[in-house]
């Protein structure tokens with residue numbers, strides 16, 4: 295079934311949808327709308343070349359994440375490999391103390407996949423001829439019955455619906471709402487991936503099939519296994535994905551951390567290979583002081599750590615005539631919710647459902663769609679802030695003390711870490 299454009303219904307044209315941004319939310323929306331018969335095209339600013347050839351050379355900007363039910367459902371509905379077959383299953387969560395002892399365990403089955411893998415899975419089922427890399431959308435103009443999208447190279451295209459899926463620094467959002475600006479939360483996530491085979495069997499086993507956490511005052515570290523660079527799931531070929539949330543005051547200190555080796559100050563993301571060596575060295579010293587040994591080793595053995603400052607963003611509206619915002623372009627929620635991607639998926643699924651139910655009446659569909667998406671975004675934003683506060687992230691250090699456990703049997707000793 296094709297969804298027909300309400301403004302072009304007379305000549306039975308399918309609904310023409312343009313999407314700015316071809317990452318996870320853009321691809322999910324693209325797929326969902328393509329499947330209901332829309333004439334949809336995605337325009338992605340980046341060229342996504344260079345780092346992981348098997349996955350089309352996509353820059354692994356999100357490293358890895360926990361798969362939520364919505365993602366599972368979306369993949370299954372689009373005939374894409376289920377996360378269990380392309381990701382790593384974790385059976386339980388384990389919490390460790392400052393001396394690497396396990397102080398709490400709970401059974402929480404979850405699947406983790408890498409950003410590369412999800413992107414690759416979505417990308418391979420979206421028609422190539424409708425996905426345009428190195429295409430920046432710079433703005434749009436709309437009147438009652440006409441919407442025109444402008445591109446960096448001077449081209450213009452008409453459409454019935456424009457979806458801003460262009461992330462935290464969204465050009466579309468900036469044209470629509472001037473005062474919706476991402477707010478820095480006072481801490482960054484140091485992130486990294488290490489090949490599993492770098493560690494001893496004992497350490498690899500310690501992390502295998504588990505989601506490991508360490509909570510310190512005003513900091514949190516976590517780690518789980520993800521597939522290898524080319525999707526390998528076999529023991530010894532996988533990678534350990536770790537995160538270390540660490541307070542960095544805004545201003546001079548954040549600027550120092552986010553200044554890359556070429557002197558450029560990055561705002562939302564410091565990619566692999568750009569973090570200055572002196573900053574990494576300083577963090578090694580901090581890691582030695584505050585982290586359990588097993589996390590110190592993860593940090594030390596990471597070739598190219600990368601940094602993601604944590605931001606909050608919310609918008610008062612997601613719909614502006616025939617233009618809407620989805621994913622991180624509308625709401626950026628803290629990673630503790632593990633919901634950034636599932637939120638994007640829900641935005642996409644429900645938009646397609648709304649358009650189908652309205653028979654292609656864009657304005658009616660968007661009117662129905664917006665309140666639920668706003669409620670979900672606001673809820674997740676508050677949840678993320680609450681979780682961050684619970685770990686005192688973004689708050690000044692209190693008195694710091696590593697809690698030592700006396701349970702010798704659960705200890706990983708220094709000698710057998712590598």
Ligand SMILES: Cc1cc2nc3c(=O)[nH]c(=O)nc-3n(C[C@H](O)[C@H](O)[C@H](O)COP(=O)(O)OP(=O)(O)OC[C@H]3O[C@@H](n4cnc5c(N)ncnc54)[C@H](O)[C@@H]3O)c2cc1C
Nearest residue numbers: 315317318319338339356359430431460461621622634635
């Ligand atoms: C560094 C990083 C790490 C993350 N880690 C996790 C995680 O571990 N777990 C989790 O659930 N979520 C994580 N997220 C969030 C998660 O990736 C997003 O919530 C989710 O992928 C939705 O992203 P998005 O597609 O809306 O935006 P993004 O992934 O930011 O994509 C926006 C896309 O739009 C493109 N673009 C920007 N401007 C233009 C323009 N003018 N024209 C055309 N294209 C444009 C960009 O190149 C980019 O590809 C992370 C996000 C980032 C940025």
